[in-house]
């Protein structure tokens with residue numbers, strides 16, 4: 001496996017055998033130089049080789065597979081490429097990249113995702129697409145009812161394979177691969193190589209070129225801070241940060257219900273927040289994203305899965321209201337800010353119970369993770385005090401429990 005970051009620095013798009021129209025679209029999109037994953041992925045992909053890209057979102061991987069697909073399929077009649085994505089939002093973003101870079105080359109893209117009326121899919125499929133971007137569940141529905149024919153597929157892309165795995169999509173992906181022509185090119189992108197993902201790759205890919213883009217790339221760009229605090233102190237601190245902030249803020253919460261209740265609370269304080277999680281209707285999710293993108297709601301409160309792969313530019317601040325239980329999720333979340341050239345801030349709240357997760361992240365990205373700060377007035381009881389509380393029942397950690405204990409005072 002090669003980390004091609006270093007020696008790919010001087011590569012230009014002009015170095016690749018791409019059509020003039022693609023070069024023009026790249027210019028229009030403001031893409032001057034290929035990002036490392038593009039520099040590493042485009043040449044083998046153009047040759048038809050299988051590719052495994054180990055990279056986070058935000059590293060430019062969509063264009064890394066879209067550009068070679070556009071080059072190879074533009075002006076063809078057949079449905080030649082299938083791109084599988086874990087979420088509807090990601091599918092929409094991938095479609096947007098294909099349209100931006102491929103439309104003037106004559107490429108036709110259709111999107112098939114769950115949560116929208118089936119009629120819409122039929123319309124999309126009748127438009128003679130060259131590229132189909134789909135979430136696995138809905139695509140399988142169409143395969144089963146015979147509405148989509150995939151026997152001309154030359155190129156399969158599985159994007160965010162690790163997240164597909166986390167979401168339980170691996171059996172669906174197997175079923176889809178089973179109906180594709182065996183002779184095809186397969187490209188798979190994933191942030192981590194879970195066993196199941198490795199198995200799928202080994203079984204379905206031929207001698208893939210492996211490309212690894214540094215896992216902590218987003219962490220280099222975003223300034224990070226961690227506050228150690230009690231669960232009770234999170235909400236007031238969040239409200240304080242939100243009141244101070246001037247740009248777009250993305251807040252991560254662990255559960256869907258947590259997203260619902262925090263959004264209610266934030267909006268009740270006259271701060272404008274939209275929400276996004278997996279239980280919301282597609283319409284609602286689209287509206288939330290549009291409101292966040294347009295700045296109508298400068299705050300977006302989201303769960304990991306829903307926010308994964310969001311490409312919203314100009315997110316200045318990511319707040320981990322709940323510290324992620326999975327170290328890679330931390331890197332993904334803070335990758336939402338400081339995309340490409342911009343710089344941003346990532347603030348994490350960590351309770352005592354989160355200490356081990358903070359340590360996991362430190363193991364993954366090392367010293368780039370700052371030491372947790374205990375805020376004056378929001379301080380968590382120290383581990384020692386907690387143990388005193390346990391053993392002697394004397395320690396009262398916060399105002400609410402003091403009140404309960406009848407010892408509240410104004411200075412608390």
Ligand code: ADP
Pocket residue numbers: 030031032033034035038056057058059060061062063309311313339340
């Ligand atoms: P990923 O698919 O890895 O999440 P994206 O393809 O969404 O990453 O790219 C991240 C951001 O970088 C997007 O806003 C995209 O428009 C931009 N981008 C991608 N490639 C380039 C490039 N070569 N030059 C400048 N910006 C780019």
